[in-house]
Amino acid sequence: MNPLDAKAAALRALLQRSGSLIVAYSGGVDSSYLAYAAQQALGERALAVTAESASYPRSHRRMAEDVVRRFGIPHRFVKTHEMESSDYVQNSSDRCYFCKSELFDVLEDLRRELDYAAVAYGINTDDTRDFRPGHRAAQEHRILSPFLDVELSKQEIRQLSRAAGLQTADLPASACLSSRIPYGMEVTPEKLRQIDRAEEALRELGYQQVRVRHHGDLARIELAPDELPRALHPKEIQRMSRALHEIGFRWVSLDLDGYRTGSLNEVLFIQPPLAH
Numbered sequence: 001m002n003p004l005d006a007k008a009a010a011l012r013a014l015l016q017r018s019g020s021l022i023v024a025y026s027g028g029v030d031s032s033y034l035a036y037a038a039q040q041a042l043g044e045r046a047l048a049v050t051a052e053s054a055s056y057p058r059s060h061r062r063m064a065e066d067v068v069r070r071f072g073i074p075h076r077f078v079k080t081h082e083m084e085s086s087d088y089v090q091n092s093s094d095r096c097y098f099c100k101s102e103l104f105d106v107l108e109d110l111r112r113e114l115d116y117a118a119v120a121y122g123i124n125t126d127d128t129r130d131f132r133p134g135h136r137a138a139q140e141h142r143i144l145s146p147f148l149d150v151e152l153s154k155q156e157i158r159q160l161s162r163a164a165g166l167q168t169a170d171l172p173a174s175a176c177l178s179s180r181i182p183y184g185m186e187v188t189p190e191k192l193r194q195i196d197r198a199e200e201a202l203r204e205l206g207y208q209q210v211r212v213r214h215h216g217d218l219a220r221i222e223l224a225p226d227e228l229p230r231a232l233h234p235k236e237i238q239r240m241s242r243a244l245h246e247i248g249f250r251w252v253s254l255d256l257d258g259y260r261t262g263s264l265n266e267v268l269f270i271q272p273p274l275a276h
Contacts, residue, residue, distance in 0.1 A: 027064025030122030100134035
């Protein structure tokens with residue numbers, strides 16, 4: 001048995017030992033494979049649960065529904081209310097902690113109501129290299145992290161997803177819409193809707209790996225490096241600019257560094273200049 005197959009077998013055994021499981025499910029690469037693996041291990045005693053809120057992109061919902069429909073995974077939506085928390089709205093560097101705390105409170109209530117044994121989510125070993133305050137919330141709520149337990153990386157999850165036939169295998173990395181707003185700038189439903197519309201517009205123009213960072217009147221577009229040459233063509237610049245102006249941004253910029261995961265976290269690790 002090769003190492004990846006051994007990890008997949010260990011994951012299945014781990015999930016089976018839970019007896020029954022609720023999976024926090026967004027429709028992204030990781031949560032989709034976890035929901036699939038849980039169903040394979042537990043059948044009807046695995047339930048994928050998707051949290052609906054202002055920060056949940058429409059594109060994620062479409063993918064989430066498509067996956068569970070195609071694979072027959074038991075699924076339901078629940079409402080979360082992180083926008084009612086001033087700690088979340090003020091958007092400090094630990095915003096994700098308050099978001100995940102709300103999510104896990106809701107899932108824990110559902111777990112008790114439906115008599116499931118545990119709740120799990122899809123953090124992987126690569127995620128631990130970035131700033132992840134949401135994982136602290138998971139630990140406090142005793143949420144299972146099966147991919148960490150069997151040491152699965154993002155690339156390995158993509159490989160297993162491909163072997164399973166999951167359409168999410170090559171899906172670009174995803175995150176909630178609030179992650180597009182710089183720390184310290186208030187999160188509002190209006191900003192989140194504007195970001196969602198802007199990213200949808202850019203996908204309609206044919207771009208795949210898209211982030212629109214919201215800097216007030218300024219939209220900063222991040223695209224995958226291999227999509228930048230096309231985007232730099234004058235006609236493409238006009239198309240993108242026109243689309244985002246129509247959504248309400250006064251200025252539109254293209255980040256020449258391209259897309260990178262957690263780019264707004266970069267400010268957290270900048271060292272101040274040494275005093276002389």
